[in-house]
Amino acid sequence: MSAMTNPRSRPSAPAAPLLENVTASSFPTRHPSWLRCDELAQPLAEIRHQLQQTESLDIEQVRARTKWRLRHEINFMGSERFRSLREGKRIFALPLGLADRHSAPGSAQGRPTGSELPIHLGRLCEAALLEPDQEEQLFERMNYLRQQAAIHRTILNPERPSRSRLELIDLYLALAQWHRDRILEANLRLVFSIVKKFVTPNHSFDELLSDGIIALIRSVEKFDFERGFRFSTYATQVVRRNAYRTVVLLQQERERMIGGAQDMELNISNEDRCSAISEKRWHELRSRxxxxxxxxxxxxxxxxxxxFSLGSHRRVHTLQSLANRLGVSKERVRQLERRAMDKLRLMARTNDLAELER
Structure with missing residues (x-):
C-alpha cells in the first residue's frame, strides 16, 4: 500500500491525452473477444433489457442520438493502459467471486448487528462486504469500460452516424454501471452508519439517507483505486462531510423561514426559534x-x-444591489419590498398561518 497518509482521490486523468490519435480503424465496432468471457455472462444477461437497438431507427433518429451522445461527456478515472483492447482480456480473466445477489429476501447476511432499520431498508444492507481484491477489480473494470466507451464516443460523426458504434457505447456504459452498482450495494451500510448519527427531530433519517447515497455515488465516480487505499476510507470522508453540510443548510433554511414569518408579524416563540418546531409544523410553514x-x-x-435569503439565494442582498439588478432606484426597491410585505401579512391573516403556533 502507498505510504501516503491522506486518502484523497487524485483528479481524473486528463481525458484529452487518453483519447488522442483515435481512429475508426484502430477501434472497430465489432465486439472484442473478452465481451464473451464467462465473467461477463451474468452482467450481460442482466443488462440486455436496458439496451436500445438502433435498427428500427431511421437515419435522422440515429443522427439525433449521435448528437445527444456527443453532448454528454463520459467521466472515468483513466489510464494509458486502458487504451488497449487487449487489456480487456486480462482485466476480465480473473473471477470476481461475488456473493449471490439473489439470496432469500430478509436474510440477515451482511446486516449490521443490532440494526433497528425497517425491513425494507435493512435489505439494502444485505450485500456482502467486498474483499480488497474484489473492490480493486470492480473499480478497474468500471473505469476500463467507461474509457472504452469514451474512446468510441470521440469517433462518432453526426454526418456519418454509426448504429453499431452507438450500440457498442451503450453496451460498455451499461456494463460499467452494473459494476458500479455492485460497489454501491456493498457500501450502503457505510452510509447508514454515518447518517444515523446526524438524525435529530428536525433532520429526518430518510432525507439524510437520500443525500448520503448521492454522496456515495459521487465518491465512486471520483475514487482512484490505483492509489492503494480502500474505498471505504475515502467514502467515509465524503459522506460525513456531505451529511454535515446538509444539516447546516437545512438549519439555515429553517432559520430564514422563521425569520420571514416573524417579519410577517407572526408570533414565533423563542422555543420555536431554537428549532423546536416539529417536522410537520415546519414543513407546513414552509409550504404555506x-x-x-x-x-x-x-x-x-x-x-x-x-x-431574506430564501430559495436559491444564499445571502441577503442589499437594497442597492437589487436596484442595480432591476435597473431602478434604491427607493423604488424599498417601496416594492414594503408592498410585498403588506401583501404577505394580509395573506398570512387570511390563511390563518398563526395556527401553526399551536
Whole structure:
C-alpha cells in the first residue's frame, strides 16, 4: 500500500491525452473477444433489457442520438493502459467471486448487528462486504469500460452516424454501471452508519439517507483505486462531510423561514426559534410561505427572496444591489419590498398561518 497518509482521490486523468490519435480503424465496432468471457455472462444477461437497438431507427433518429451522445461527456478515472483492447482480456480473466445477489429476501447476511432499520431498508444492507481484491477489480473494470466507451464516443460523426458504434457505447456504459452498482450495494451500510448519527427531530433519517447515497455515488465516480487505499476510507470522508453540510443548510433554511414569518408579524416563540418546531409544523410553514410567495408578482417575489435569503439565494442582498439588478432606484426597491410585505401579512391573516403556533 502507498505510504501516503491522506486518502484523497487524485483528479481524473486528463481525458484529452487518453483519447488522442483515435481512429475508426484502430477501434472497430465489432465486439472484442473478452465481451464473451464467462465473467461477463451474468452482467450481460442482466443488462440486455436496458439496451436500445438502433435498427428500427431511421437515419435522422440515429443522427439525433449521435448528437445527444456527443453532448454528454463520459467521466472515468483513466489510464494509458486502458487504451488497449487487449487489456480487456486480462482485466476480465480473473473471477470476481461475488456473493449471490439473489439470496432469500430478509436474510440477515451482511446486516449490521443490532440494526433497528425497517425491513425494507435493512435489505439494502444485505450485500456482502467486498474483499480488497474484489473492490480493486470492480473499480478497474468500471473505469476500463467507461474509457472504452469514451474512446468510441470521440469517433462518432453526426454526418456519418454509426448504429453499431452507438450500440457498442451503450453496451460498455451499461456494463460499467452494473459494476458500479455492485460497489454501491456493498457500501450502503457505510452510509447508514454515518447518517444515523446526524438524525435529530428536525433532520429526518430518510432525507439524510437520500443525500448520503448521492454522496456515495459521487465518491465512486471520483475514487482512484490505483492509489492503494480502500474505498471505504475515502467514502467515509465524503459522506460525513456531505451529511454535515446538509444539516447546516437545512438549519439555515429553517432559520430564514422563521425569520420571514416573524417579519410577517407572526408570533414565533423563542422555543420555536431554537428549532423546536416539529417536522410537520415546519414543513407546513414552509409550504404555506412558498405558496404565498407564489402570489406575488415577479419583481416582488425576487426582492423578498433576495432580501431574506430564501430559495436559491444564499445571502441577503442589499437594497442597492437589487436596484442595480432591476435597473431602478434604491427607493423604488424599498417601496416594492414594503408592498410585498403588506401583501404577505394580509395573506398570512387570511390563511390563518398563526395556527401553526399551536
Amino acid at each position: 410561505l412558498g405558496g404565498m410567495l407564489g402570489n406575488l408578482d415577479r419583481r416582488e417575489k425576487f426582492i423578498i427572496r433576495s432580501r
